[in-house]
Amino acid sequence: MTDFYHKARKRFGQNFLIDDGIIGRIARAVSASEHEQVVEIGPGKGAITELLLAGCPHLKVVELDRDLIPWLKVKFEQFPNFEVIAADALKVDFAALANGRPLRIVGNLPYNISTPLIFHLLSFVGQVQDMHFMLQKEVVQRMGAQPGNKVYGRLSIMVQYWCKVEYLFDVPPHCFSPAPKVDSAIVRLTPRAAPEVIADDHAVLQELVTAAFSQRRKTLRNTLKLLMDVADIDALDFDTSRRPETLSVAEFVGLANRLVALRAGGAD
Template identity: 55%
Template sequence: MSEQHQARKRFGQNFLSDPNIIRKIIEAIRPKEGDRIVEIGPGLGAMTEPLMEAMDHLHVVEIDRDLIARLKEKHSPERLTIHEGDALKFDFASIVPDGVPLRVVGNLPYNISTPILFHLAEFAEKVKDMTFMLQKEVVMRMVGEPGTEEYGRLSVMLQYRFNMARLFDVPPGAFRPAPKVMSSIVRMVPRPAAECTADDYALLGKIVTAAFGQRRKTLRNTLRDYLDEADFTALAIDPGLRGERLSVEDFVRIANHVAKKSG
């Protein structure tokens, strides 16, 4: 089969090709025998090959039929399990029927990175860690702190469920074709369930979405469907603040207050 593969825009394909960056990413992941690792979007196998060298079996999720054919031609099913289809619809829990925690890695397609992150968050209790390459701008939002421009809905909802760290940046020249943006590697480790204290996760999501829906408006306006002046007083939160000034814990307190009030 030809070594040439035309990157497909509809799949958000940019293939990692810099051996030094690849080595640095693998060192950050530290794969070892016995790990249950799934790689999202293996592409041309830049990370797949070194991952397989370190372990006895690897899982991958791939949507591109041509790349699936390449993988099948190159690797036996005893070493590589290929899950054909869209990572956005994939049931990651199906890889861990025996309870071995899952490690998720990949160069995520930048055009659907946010929905994939929210989809993966649904499986957090079955995950040991996740290490991804994403557009730097997205990673900065993921790790954003209250009071910063980057801090928003993505920051709050992911930081509620994960401890996250930006590891290092990856320049456009490390890919082919080169994207127009800088990339970053981020590690996500699920927080213990005991620390995730929202009584109603869906309600938390709605409140966070409302708070950041109109960033220039104050909480008095953005959360008026949920809180009145008495509620703000009870919570000791200034209604004149904007959503970006609240911590993740503040949003959890608000959501739990609303859940109790309406329950």
């Protein structure tokens, strides 16, 4: 089927991948097979979709742009099990797409919603085998950042709590149409069989991390004052004069678990 003209829409954050070398490299990184359940977010004009279908003919794609949906269905009509889901990925129940198999999720994610979409997808890690995403390079760097790095923050901690982060390769602007003003990168997120340190309440961990990095220049003590009594802070076996960006994932989990215990009235 010949290509068709479709102007990339800024409101959907569309930048279509056009470099065959990069497209092939992404498909090889995913290496989809027919026995897996692969879901692609934002297929656009189907550049990566075509190669994914070669390995996984029952591929599902989630597309919001209704002008692209009928074209995708026609382009890949030779695959009877190919399914286009017309929806906003931020509202999709990905667990319902698993069909009893671990999900493999792939996507050239719109940069304007990438962070909230990542947090949405993390809520389904129990059903996920792995995720391969094209993202703004700065976002990928934040995901894998270690304590002490200036870009280490909420995204780093919550992604690393749930997943192993692998920075695969860079994708320069000229590989897209239209070319974005930023560099991109491919990342692989592989959910951990179990977090290295278990959080007693994931919502409390996220609450603590969010509060800490909303005032990252202040000490941890300033953050904790919003969440617990001063006497409880003083009783912590922890140096609360440190800044949030110096704490490891495990240290944040330990503090969150202490906060859970205090709220339950189970403090020692």
